[in-house]
Amino acid sequence: MTIELRNVSRWYGNVVAVNDVTMSIGPGVTGLLGPNGAGKSTIMHMISGFLPPSRGELTVTTSSAPKERPTWRDPDIYRDVALVPERDSVYAFLTGSQFVTSTAKLHQLADPAGAAARAIALLDMADAADRKIATYSKGMRQRIKVAAALVHDPEILILDEPFNGMDPRQRLHMMDLLEKLGSEGRTIVFSSHILEEVERLSGTIQVVVAGRLAASGDFRAIRRLMTSRPHVFTVKSADDRTLAGALIGRPAVTAVDLGQNGLQVRTSDYGAFCRDIAVLARDHGIRLR
């Protein structure tokens, strides 16, 4: 149950969307993090067999097909691989139950109705299952899409921006579900441009910036690297001099420059500084502007 990308590039005419990306994704939850337009969706589409790489090799292995096989132009991969696309396009004229059951039938499952009921229950959608999808909120549509993707119990689940449109409760429920699926040994890959979503959910991340793989590995290690590099903040307050004196005593602060337009503060620890300044301002009764 692994996904392998070896020197994968994808371009559209003269525009390079993905540039020489090599990564290996195994069981568990992996977050694909990057700003909008970074190339995350292109990578997701290539992994799920809906886009061929312009160059390089992209393969998956599953327990039913342990030999590496390309995903492009091979509908058989969908016995083990499922995609939840970002685009909010479902058969709105069907009920949630009809949609998931028809997906189960397309997968030729022995008991489509039973499999659909299980998947719908897993997504906490049983109450709305008999309503037409046209009446669903964006978050509910997202969940019914995930239910349809899970109906055949895939080993690899690819979700493109799965939390879009979900309210906080739905988001937490979905995160718990993906965590559970990952801990069961499935390979779960999801994309997001929101750091907190990735932080909450995944142990492993692949950071994509401008089509290139910028960082790869354990989330905490990458986060440490991101936060321990020097940062410079400009701070304006009601009493810059007192605040400067208080700040310079903190270990996270390496330099303070008192100028006309406030304080220039250098810090080696982004997180510690953000916590310290709030506490110091409160303790000294200084209002931050």
Added chain:
Amino acid sequence: MSGLFNPTVAWITFRATMGRRRAFLFAIPAVILIVITVALKISRPPARPWPSHVLGTFGFSVLLPLTALIIGSSVLGAEIDDGSIIHLLATPVRRSSVIITKFLVATGLTIVFAAIPELIAALISGGGYTEPTTSSVIGGPHTFVPGTAVSTSGFAIGLFVGAVVGAVIYNAIFVMVSAATTRAIAVGLLYVLVWETLLANFVSGVRLLSVSHYSLGIANGIAHDASLMAGIAVPTAIIMGAIVTVGALVLAINLLSGFTLKGEPA
């Protein structure tokens, strides 16, 4: 063919096609044809060849291709346009099965909304009528050949079979076009209006590549009504129709197998 037909794909396709607002458009050409037929039946004497012209020329060059265009481009093109096709394609169902099933659903609906109205209109019209002609032998006298009536049932069956054949070929073409481009309706309309309605009726060579003339040729082969103005003979119509149908479906399967989702460029 049964292995290529997927009942679930057919059910989704039927619901999607008939559930859309434009489904009411399917019946408009058929209603127009029947209204014209009834009006002519009431106002014109029966011993004129108008049924062949109205049901043959108008029916096969306008009603049939337009109905097939609306339906054939809906069964696949609409799902590609709104992106919902992804839920069908992210399953192990063969692309050939998706295309053949959608083609069969489109053909069935076109038969309901075009071929059956042709049959009804033909029965209302009271049959065809071959136009009187004059023949002459070089150096001999001119001979008047009077027009003869074509039986209502033979005329109606001929038109119905011709329209069914047309429904099959047109839908293969329009399903292929909707797999090839997101502007299937525009491309199809251009094809119907310029190629089938204009060129095929005025340029004899084009008839060999005209679906309406394949249909008319087969209709004429059964009805034996010279006024149907079939540009080609039955064997040619069958062979060319089969080649175009199979070719369009193979191309459509190939196009759908290469269906891609576009990601955002960096």
